[in-house]
Amino acid sequence: MNTPILTKKDPYAALRYPDYRFYILTRIFLAIALQIEVVSIGWHVYEITKDPMSLGMIGLVEILPNFAVTLFAGHYADIYDRKKIVISCLFVVMLSGVGLYTITHMVPDNNQQLSLFYVVIAITGLARGTLSPSMFSILTECVPRDNYVNSTSWSSTIWQIAYMLGAGVSGFLFAYIRYDAYLVVSVLVLCGIISFSFISPKPHLMTKEKRAPMLDSIKEGISYVFKNQVFLGALSLDLFAVLFGGAVALLPIFANDILKVGPQGLGFLKAAPSAGSFIMAAINIYWPPVKNTGKKLLFAVFGFGVCMIIFALSKNFYLSVFILAVSGACDNISVVVRGTIMQTLVPPDMKGKVSAVNSVFIGSSNEIGAFESGAAAKIMGVVPSVIFGGTMTLLVVIFTTFRAPKLKNLNFE
Template sequence: MAAIKDPYIALKFPDYRYYITTRILLAMALQFQGVIVGWHVYSITKDPLSLGLIGLVEILPNFSVTLFAGHFADIYDRKKIALTCLTILMFSGIALYAITHTVPDGHKQIALFYIVIALTGFARGTLSPSLFSILTECVPKEHYLNSTTWNSTLWQIAIMVGAGSSGFLFAAIGYDAYLVMSVLIFFAIISFSFVSPKPHLTKKDAKAPILSSIKGGIKYVFSNQVFLGALSLDLFAVLFGGAVALLPIFAQDILAVGPQGLGFLKAAPSVGSFIMAAVNVYWPPVRNTGKKLLFAVFGFGVCMIIFGISKNFYLSVFILAVSGACDNISVVVRGTIMQTLVPADMKGKVFAVNSMFIGSSNEIGEFESGMAAKLMGVVPSVVFGGTMTLLVVIFTSFRAPKLKNLHFEEK
């Protein structure tokens, strides 16, 4: 496969640099929240279901608002919507800090945590369609593949740094780390304010009935075999392979590596994803794209099975890194499909449908993992999830031939 002519082309656009800086800061902040809240909750309850409930209470408001958010992202000022949601996320970190330091009862803290996380779910569900729609306006269409790859690469670096440092940050300053989350989002707001306003639809377009508009986005997704196949692969892989939600249990009870070890486990997928993303920048998956996608998701399922049965910390970190590399291919391919194939006036709605399924699969996957771990045991539940992922890939390879034979044109 030939390398693209200029692997840094997307980074030469100022709006894209401001946009990606915002994404980096936000990703790091949310990693701090995820790692520290997960550790905090499990330390109090010692119940895997309590970890699953974190995902559930976040996804319910996220799920309820996402489709409407996609409609609004196509007719209103996307930048204002995004800035409002970022502000809510900033104050959520302050709220977590305040709860930790003012509520002495641990179980009352958890109940209040769930409320704050539900609020962040609402904000993230509203934010995502607008943020994606703005991304497609930051670079010309011919550079979408490059911008998607850099978006994934730098996002994974942020997750890697955020997750990897969260354990050390927690060890150094304890639950004051929640304030660090808010500071990062504050700087994300400043960076995003420099992104130039992006066009939205005219008032005439805005008169379309909201339910009809949402229905149009859903119809587009389910009538496009390539898009639906890629979405389904990621949906079920994340749903059944959601071992990440159980990492506090592996860190405390199985591998016995403490919060620092949890940070490394949490960061490992991003390390692998970053390495694969760096490869994709120079050698993007433009040939045999569909087959590479199927192979990558199959590899992700195999990684989950190996991780589930591993009792060695270093093997577990390595295999999680490999799973991240596999996942990155899926992210890049699906993101490029969305940017390339979806019409401009449908991007918000279509991304909302995608976000509703893929975004929700992360949180529902966390809940499924917590419930399965409680019913089946931690290790059997992870092995079961990986096995189901393999079966989904095999099924998709037969049911979505257009996806299997997908190629992107090289630029």
């Protein structure tokens, strides 16, 4: 399938637009904040429970409310002020950091702390589920169409730099300032809100006369995805790869019980995928995956599965960090290809609702994948569960290769 994308030769083209720069700055603050929060909560919860299932519950508690609102959020992202929606959701995320800090300092009982943590995580899930469709839709409004590949590559690069920085710093923050790290989260999100407020207002895409009823709008977005083999194949690959192959939720166990490197080591393990993703994203800026795009996507997801199997078997901290970095590089190819597909193939007045369906696929794969990892580790053991997940990822890639020929033959050149 040939879908030509005319990209400017200037590798910094997207960064020359002020709105895009403010958008990227917001993502930097948000990514660092979320990584600090995730690492701190993961270590904190495992410190209280010593139970891998409790780590899986973190993902489940977040994804259930996220899943409940995302499709509705996609509908509203196409008819209301996306900028106001984003700022409102970021404000809730900011308050979640304050809530976590307050709980740890004012609730002495560990069981009560754990229950309240899950409540705050659920509220954050609601906010992030509402945020995602509007956030993505605004991205496509910050640059012209011929810069979509470049803007996706830069967005991914900056996000991974911020994730890498946040993950690397988070372990040390939690080790030295402990629960005060949750306040750092709130300050960073506040900076993101300030940055986002400088983006110029974006006009509504639909008049009241053209707005479909909410349920019809949601059905339209779902129908669009399931009728598009390329889109559905790319989303399914990411969904099942992360659902079965992700070991991120179990990293506190690997750091504490297998590799024995403590919270500082956990920070490096969390940062490693982002480091690999950053390197690949930087490569994609200069040499975007526009030739044999589908084949490169399938190869990358297959490589991700192989990395998960090797990581599970590794007993060496440095090898584990390296393999996680390679897995991040593979994942970045998937992110760039999927983002380019979304920006290019989806009509402007459907980006919110289709992005919502994308969020259900991708967001749910991360959090449900965390729950699956915790549950599988509880049943099989930590190492066998990760080997099983990596093997399932390889089988999904093989199945998709034969069942989605349009995706395999996708070519943006």
